[in-house]
Amino acid sequence: MPLCDVRGVTVRFGGVTALDTISMELLEGEFVALIGPNGAGKTTLFNVLSGIQRPAAGDILYRSRSISALDPSERARQGIGRTFQTPQAFGSLTVLDNLLLPGWLPRFGGVLTDLIPVPGSGLARRAARDRARGVAALLGIEDTLDRYPGELPLGKRRLIELARALCAEPRLLLLDEPASGLDAEETGRFAELLLRVRDIFKLTVLLVEHDMQLVLGVADYLYVLNFGKLLAQGDPAAVVSDPVVVAAYLGGDDTAYGHARPPGETTHQIQGGAR
Amino acid sequence: MFNPTLVLELALVGIAFGALYSLAALGIVVIYKTTGVLNFAHGAIGMFSTFVAYEFGVVRGWPAPIAVLLALAFAAAFGWFMERFTLRPLRDRPVLTRVIVTLGWLLVLQSVASLIWKDTSYHIPLQIFPQNGIRIAQLTLGYNQIANIIIAAALAVLLALFLRFTPLGIAMRATSDNPTAARLLGIQVNRVAASSWVLGSVTAAIAGLLLAPLTTLNTTQLTVVVITAFGAALIGGLTNLPLTFLGGIFLGVSQSLLILVIPAQIGGAKDVLTFVVILGVLLLRKEVRVLAISAIGGETL
Amino acid sequence: MQGITEHGSIRSGTDLTRRPDGGMARPTQSGLWALRWLLRASPLLALLLPAALGAYQLTVLTVALVYAVALTSLVVLTGFVGQVSLCQASFMGLGAFLCAALMGHFHLSYWVAAPITVAIVFVAGVVVGLPALRLRGLTLAIVTLSLALLADNFLFQGVGWLTNEGNHWLISRPSLLGVSLDQPGALFRVILIALLVTMLAVVRLRQGRTGKSWYAMRDAEIAAATSGVNVVTMKLLGFGIAAAIAAIAGVLYALAIGSVSPEPFNFVTSIQLLAIAVIAGVRSLPGAIVGALFFIILPQFLLQFPPLVPLTSLILGAGLILQMLFAPQGLGGMLDDLLRRFSRSRGSGVVGVSDETGV
Numbered sequence: 038m039p040l041c042d043v044r045g046v047t048v049r050f051g052g053v054t055a056l057d058t059i060s061m062e063l064l065e066g067e068f069v070a071l072i073g074p075n076g077a078g079k080t081t082l083f084n085v086l087s088g089i090q091r092p093a094a095g096d097i098l099y100r101s102r103s104i105s106a107l108d109p110s111e112r113a114r115q116g117i118g119r120t121f122q123t124p125q126a127f128g129s130l131t132v133l134d135n136l137l138l139p140g141w142l143p144r145f146g147g148v149l150t151d152l153i154p155v156p157g158s159g160l161a162r163r164a165a166r167d168r169a170r171g172v173a174a175l176l177g178i179e180d181t182l183d184r185y186p187g188e189l190p191l192g193k194r195r196l197i198e199l200a201r202a203l204c205a206e207p208r209l210l211l212l213d214e215p216a217s218g219l220d221a222e223e224t225g226r227f228a229e230l231l232l233r234v235r236d237i238f239k240l241t242v243l244l245v246e247h248d249m250q251l252v253l254g255v256a257d258y259l260y261v262l263n264f265g266k267l268l269a270q271g272d273p274a275a276v277v278s279d280p281v282v283v284a285a286y287l288g289g290d291d292t293a294y295g296h297a298r299p300p301g302e303t304t305h306q307i308q309g310g311a312r
Numbered sequence: 313m314f315n316p317t318l319v320l321e322l323a324l325v326g327i328a329f330g331a332l333y334s335l336a337a338l339g340i341v342v343i344y345k346t347t348g349v350l351n352f353a354h355g356a357i358g359m360f361s362t363f364v365a366y367e368f369g370v371v372r373g374w375p376a377p378i379a380v381l382l383a384l385a386f387a388a389a390f391g392w393f394m395e396r397f398t399l400r401p402l403r404d405r406p407v408l409t410r411v412i413v414t415l416g417w418l419l420v421l422q423s424v425a426s427l428i429w430k431d432t433s434y435h436i437p438l439q440i441f442p443q444n445g446i447r448i449a450q451l452t453l454g455y456n457q458i459a460n461i462i463i464a465a466a467l468a469v470l471l472a473l474f475l476r477f478t479p480l481g482i483a484m485r486a487t488s489d490n491p492t493a494a495r496l497l498g499i500q501v502n503r504v505a506a507s508s509w510v511l512g513s514v515t516a517a518i519a520g521l522l523l524a525p526l527t528t529l530n531t532t533q534l535t536v537v538v539i540t541a542f543g544a545a546l547i548g549g550l551t552n553l554p555l556t557f558l559g560g561i562f563l564g565v566s567q568s569l570l571i572l573v574i575p576a577q578i579g580g581a582k583d584v585l586t587f588v589v590i591l592g593v594l595l596l597r598k599e600v601r602v603l604a605i606s607a608i609g610g611e612t613l
Numbered sequence: 614m615q616g617i618t619e620h621g622s623i624r625s626g627t628d629l630t631r632r633p634d635g636g637m638a639r640p641t642q643s644g645l646w647a648l649r650w651l652l653r654a655s656p657l658l659a660l661l662l663p664a665a666l667g668a669y670q671l672t673v674l675t676v677a678l679v680y681a682v683a684l685t686s687l688v689v690l691t692g693f694v695g696q697v698s699l700c701q702a703s704f705m706g707l708g709a710f711l712c713a714a715l716m717g718h719f720h721l722s723y724w725v726a727a728p729i730t731v732a733i734v735f736v737a738g739v740v741v742g743l744p745a746l747r748l749r750g751l752t753l754a755i756v757t758l759s760l761a762l763l764a765d766n767f768l769f770q771g772v773g774w775l776t777n778e779g780n781h782w783l784i785s786r787p788s789l790l791g792v793s794l795d796q797p798g799a800l801f802r803v804i805l806i807a808l809l810v811t812m813l814a815v816v817r818l819r820q821g822r823t824g825k826s827w828y829a830m831r832d833a834e835i836a837a838a839t840s841g842v843n844v845v846t847m848k849l850l851g852f853g854i855a856a857a858i859a860a861i862a863g864v865l866y867a868l869a870i871g872s873v874s875p876e877p878f879n880f881v882t883s884i885q886l887l888a889i890a891v892i893a894g895v896r897s898l899p900g901a902i903v904g905a906l907f908f909i910i911l912p913q914f915l916l917q918f919p920p921l922v923p924l925t926s927l928i929l930g931a932g933l934i935l936q937m938l939f940a941p942q943g944l945g946g947m948l949d950d951l952l953r954r955f956s957r958s959r960g961s962g963v964v965g966v967s968d969e970t971g972v
Contacts, residue, residue, distance in 0.1 A: 087839045108845070109838035118839070125836035127829040138825050139840040148850060151821030152814055198836075205841055350751050352758070398934050405937075408697065408750050412891060413937050415699075415884055419930025422881065426923035536762055536880070542755050580767025587759045591744055594752050 038101065040065045040241045041086070041117075041209055046095030048081050048265075055081045057265045058095065063209065063241050068232070070244045070252045070273065073262035079245045080122060082262070083211050086243075087119045088112045099209070113139070118207030122214050122245075124194040126186030132197055133182040136169035137162075139205035165204070172200045175234070191218055203238060212244045216251050228254040249277065261285075322568045328457035329526065330564020331464030332519045334557040336537060337544035338471055339515030341556050344545070345488035346508040349399060349410045353417035355538030357513050358520025360421045361387040362529055363429055365521055370434075384517050391513025395506050403505075418535065425531045433530040460522050467518065468557050471511075475553075480507055488551075540567075543586050546593045563589065651809070651902070659805055663798030671797045672869070677909035678801075678808045679865045684890055684901035685811055686858035691887070692896035693824055694851030695831030696745055699883050700757040703764035704856045706878025708734050708863020710768070710775045713782035713873045718774070723787040727864040731857050738856020742849040761880035769875035781874040784867045794868065804865050811861060812898050818854075827851055881926065888929040892936050 039062040048056040056078045063069050071079050084090035086097065088109035096105050104112055118139075127135050141162060150158045173179040176196045186194055195215055202210060216227050228251050235242055246252050252259065252273060259273040261282050269282050276282055336354060343351050351357075361383040369379030394417060402410050475481035480503075487494040487504045495501050519541075520534045527533055540563055547559025566589075567582045574581045663671055683705050690698050708730050715726035741760065745753055769776060776782075786794040794800045818824045826847050829837040838844050867873050889908055893900030908925065915921045 089835055089838070108843070109835070110841050110843040113839050113841035121836060125833035127832040127837070129828045129832055130825060134825055135829075138822070138829055138842070142822055142826065142841045147822040147826075148818065148854070151818050151823045201840060350755070352754070398938060401938060408754075409937055411751060411754060412887075413934050416888065416930045416933030416937070419881070419884060419888060419926050419933070421930075423923035423926035423930060427920065427927070430920070431923075532881075539755070539759050539762055542759070546752075546755070579771035580763060580765070581771070583759070583763045583766045587756075587763045590759050591756055594748055594756065595744060 038065075039063055039098075040100060042098040043082075043086070044096045044098065046082070046085055046092045046097065048078070048085060048090060049093050055265050056085070056092070059262075059265075059267055060095075061260055061267070061270070063243055064258075065241055066235075066239065068235055068242045068244070068255050068257045069260065070246060070256035070258070071260045071262060072246065072249075072252060073268070076264075077262040078265040079262055080213060081265075083119060083213055083243075083245065086112075086209075086211055087117060113205055113207075114142075116206065116208035117211070118202035118205050118209070119211035120195070120198045120202050120213055120215055122217075124186075124191065124198045126194050126197055126201075128185065128187045130185075131182065132173075132178070132184055132186060132189075133166070133169060135186060135197060136173060136182075136200050136204045137165050139201060140168050141165035168206075169200075169204050172203045175237070176200050176203075176230070192223075199234075203234065207238070207240065209241045209243070210238075212242060212246075214245055214247065216246060216248050219248075221250065224248055224251050225254070227251065231255050253277070319569070319572065322571065323565050324457060326565030326568030327561055328454075328460045328564070329523070329568060330561035331461045332523050332526075332560075333537065333540045333544050333564055334560025335464045335467060335515050335522075336519035336541035337548070337556045337560050338468060338553060339512035339519075340538075340541055340545045341548060341550060341553060342471070342475075342484070342508045342515075343512040344550050346484050347395075347399070347403075347410075347505045348407055349414065350542070350550075351512065352411060352414040352538060353394075353421060354414075354512070354516045354541060355520075355535045356418045356421035357387055357390060358516035358523075358537065359529075359531060359534035360390070360425055361513075361517035362520040362524045362534060363425055366434065366524075366529060367429075380521060383521060384514055387513040387517035388510045391509040391511075392506055394513075395509035399509075400502065400505065418538075422531050422535055429531070431531060433528040433533075456525060460526075463518070463522065467515070468553070471515075472553060480504070484508055539583075539590075540586055543590045543593070546590055651899070655805060655809060659802045663801055668797045671801050673909060673913050674906075675797070675801045675804050675869045676866070677906045678804045679862055679869050679905075680886075680909055681902045681905035682808050682811050682865060683859055683862035683886060684893070684905055685808075685815055685898065686855045686862065687886060687890040688896060688898060688901055689815060689818075689858060690851060690855035691890060692894075693819060693827040693831070694848065694855070695827075696848070696851065697750065697754045697887070698757045698855070699754055699880070699887060700741075700761040700764065701855070701859050701886050702878045702880070702882035703761045703768075704734055704738060704859035705863040705866065706764060706769055706875065707737065708860030709867045709873045709878070710782070710863075711860075712864040712867050713784055714775050714777070716784065717777060717782060723784070723864075723868065724789075730864055731860045734860035734863075735853045735857040738859075739849045739853040741856065742852025745852060746845060746848060758880060758883075761883045765875065765879045769878060776875070781872050782867075783872050784870075786868060786871060800869060804869060807861065807865055808902075811858060812901075815858075815898065823847070823850070885926060885929050888933045892929070892932050 041063040043059060043061045043063075045058045045060055046056055047054065047058050059078075059082060061069075071082070073079055081090060085092050088104075088107060088111075092105075096103050098104070099112075099115065099117065104115065104117075107115070127138070130138070170179065170182070173182055176199060178193060178196050178200060181189055181193055181197065186197055189197070195218075199212070199215060212231075215231075216224050219227055231242070231244075232255055234240065242255075244252070244256065256273045258271070259276045260270045261268040261276060263285055268285055269276050269279055336358060340351055340354055343349060343354075364386045365379040365383035367379075368374045368382050369376050394414075398413050398417070399410055402413065473481075475485055483494070483499045484504050484507065486497070486499055487501055491501060494504075519537070523534060523537065541560070543563050544560035545556050547562065548554075548556030563586065567585060570581050570585060662674065666674065683701065686704070687698065687701055690696050690701070711733060712723070712726045712730040715721050715729060716723060719726075721729075741757070744756060748756060770779070773779065786800070788794060789799070789803060792799045794803060826837065826842045829840065830842055830844055830847055834844060863878075866877070885908070889904035890901070893904040908929075911928075912922055912925050915924055
């Protein structure tokens with residue numbers, strides 16, 4: 038039983054089909070990577086999963102129930118967390134508050150408990166703060182907690198965003214190019230960190246990434262997206278050496294994207310992706 | 313009860329008002345398209361210019377054409393000043409910052425007008441056209457109304473021709489379509505912005521000068537015309553000039569016909585209507601715009 | 614999703630705290646300690662001022678406190694939630710008229726009518742917030758200004774039930790704990806307490822989840838949503854709470870003046886209130902108090918030569934323009950710095966971050 042089951046999701050922008058009947062399964066505890074050239078629809082798929090983009094067709098099952106009708110905040114509460122390609126920190130909150138907020142949100146607004154302190158409300162805040170401190174320590178950003186995101190370099194802001202997503206206690210974590218801008222050595226350490234985070238928080242991860250070193254280092258399973266269609270899926274090592282994928286994406290020159298494999302063919306299932 | 317002559321007469325009055333709303337709205341659209349700023353002081357500029365004409369034409373008794381020219385000159389100079397010294401320096405700031413500047417100008421213009429001309433209403437401040445009119449069958453057409461409709465329509469056509477055929481007009485259209493490309497092509501964006509502010513302010517002044525004899529002249533009445541003009545501009549999606557013009561006419565006519573439905577002693581029915589139209593257009597704007605543009609064959613500035 | 618604007622739609626730019634360089638203004642703990650300072654001083658103020666001032670000055674000061682409450686509503690809506698409103702005076706007017714109408718038609722006591730009014734206006738604020746879910750920035754400014762005109766000409770002129778058929782309402786001031794509020798001193802104390810309670814509530818909201826959710830939403834709406842902030846609820850709540858605070862100002866106004874007529878609540882007042890809030894710092898509560906004092910006291914001086922009364926509006930308009938051009942950090946920021954330095958030199962040890970209002 039997959040944790041998240043994407044069934045035939047289609048998204049159109051005007052006349053452009055950004056996602057064309059995409060189906061994929063994310064198994065509990067699995068580290069899944071999603072690659073594809075720019076404009077392939079990776080971020081659109083993330084937006085569909087986190088509820089920002091409504092699909093024209095298709096359904097998403099999460100823990101065996103359809104979440105298509107849920108808004109982004111409700112999905113977040115149910116354990117779907119994400120980061121953004123361009124970090125979206127809350128600039129007027131301290132880093133600590135950035136991390137504190139997701140784990141501290143009450144179910145209904147919280148206006149009354151904000152106004153009138155009720156017994157136990159301090160506890161929730163302290164628990165959220167402890168969690169935020171713990172996550173920050175794990176990611177090595179505990180020294181930034183009292184600063185504001187705008188004062189920090191991009192790399193730190195990416196980590197803050199990862200930390201914020203973790204503080205919401207996700208089960209499924211969507212990471213949108215978290216390693217862009219890192220050099221080879223940093224990427225290696227980041228890969229280790231991601232694996233450790235996955236184990237500690239018992240996460241299922243869907244990772245969009247261009248850096249193949251990182252993808253091959255962490256992914257258990259790989260999907261390739263091209264022009265809104267699934268081009269291939271399977272064991273990462275097998276997929277990246279598949280000639281179709283190589284021609285369309287990895288090895289081919291930039292102009293070959295569309296021509297090597299015209300959109301419209303069925304997904305290329307590559308053997309070896311043992312699940 | 314239902315009197316066709318009355319309905320027609322009211323509709324004509326409405327068209328006369330609406331044409332002036334349209335004129336004011338065209339100025340708003342031109343400014344918005346080239347600079348991205350919604351000018352909340354648009355009505356206030358019209359109000360102040362009209363007071364300038366009143367001051368010279370009525371209080372000092374100068375000939376009406378000169379008073380009108382002075383008013384237009386004031387509007388042009390003010391529009392230029394406003395753009396050059398209070399908006400151009402803020403060009404790279406959020407749109408809302410610049411819009412707040414126009415709100416500041418609204419307060420300034422209104423308070424200065426109150427300081428000079430007091431919070432009094434002046435009736436028939438400056439008579440440009442004769443009060444009487446002509447009768448066709450049972451309809452009475454005031455010269456005022458005829459003149460308003462003709463002037464507004466003529467100016468709208470002139471504006472369209474200007475944007476289409478003059479180098480400056482073409483530069484303005486290019487800037488509104490793609491500011492960056494326009495700049496790269498060597499179009500002087502500053503000159504274009506200044507021109508649209510001058511042009512827009514003059515339309516506000518003309519609308520004010522023609523509206524004042526139909527209503528009264530005070531510091532509030534013309535200032536709030538900006539909201540009706542926004543309504544018309546929004547009907548045109550803030551971009552489409554012909555649709556904006558029709559939007560103004562629609563608002564004028566429907567406001568005028570309201571009296572058939574709602575007793576006159578209930579004040580503010582017009583404002584309720586304007587609010588409903590604005591909200592409706594904004595909430596349904598995609599649907600409405602697509603519909604309307606396909607109906608008249610889209611032209612965007 | 615609202616954050617993603619379609620092509621050709623009106624660009625958003627609601628954020629009055631974004632600096633010209635695109636960075637975020639430093640946020641604020643500010644009002645807090647300044648408020649603490651005020652709170653400490655308030656018993657003294659409440660005792661001394663009624664004794665020291667004449668009835669007339671005291672009334673002027675009382676009205677200024679009422680407008681400080683009105684400005685607090687803009688601190689919430691514009692400063693915290695990041696939405697522009699050009700109809701905040703209309704909500705205040707609705708509060709005043711509704712309270713008077715409830716008292717007049719149903720013979721309710723002021724203490725019953727006022728809370729009912731605030732609750733109703735809260736709902737009205739939520740309803741006005743509904744279109745704001747789809748609109749932002751410029752378009753919201755148009756809608757709220759249009760609403761202000763509707764209130765001016767329809768609600769406060771055309772609706773007889775609300776306006777006592779176009780005659781002004783007279784409010785008979787109630788008594789509290791056996792003290793008649795017809796006494797200027799008692800009235801001043803009651804309204805001072807109301808202001809402090811309102812501001813303290815706002816500070817608590819800002820420190821709590823509500824305020825942090827608002828800030829998060831305003832900084833990065835989509836990220837806030839995917840972090841679990843219910844954007845729809847929080848935005849509507851913001852509009853509702855801001856409207857309710859404006860209504861509190863309205864019912865206090867009715868109490869302070871003793872009569873309700875439409876003029877003080879017209880659209881120009883709404884624009885002026887926004888101008889004061891922006892000049893004083895959209896997030897600054899001390900700024901709201903100082904702004905209100907300016908807004909009410911200056912015209913009283915100008916009244917000695919009545920033709921000069923519009924000067925207040927001129928100063929506000931010019932101040933707004935000049936501030937945008939030359940002082941993006943806002944007077945509120947300077948004021949907060951000043952107060953903080955003062956409070957530090959007194960050794961209170963409260964450290965706050967300046968409240969910049971880089972518009």
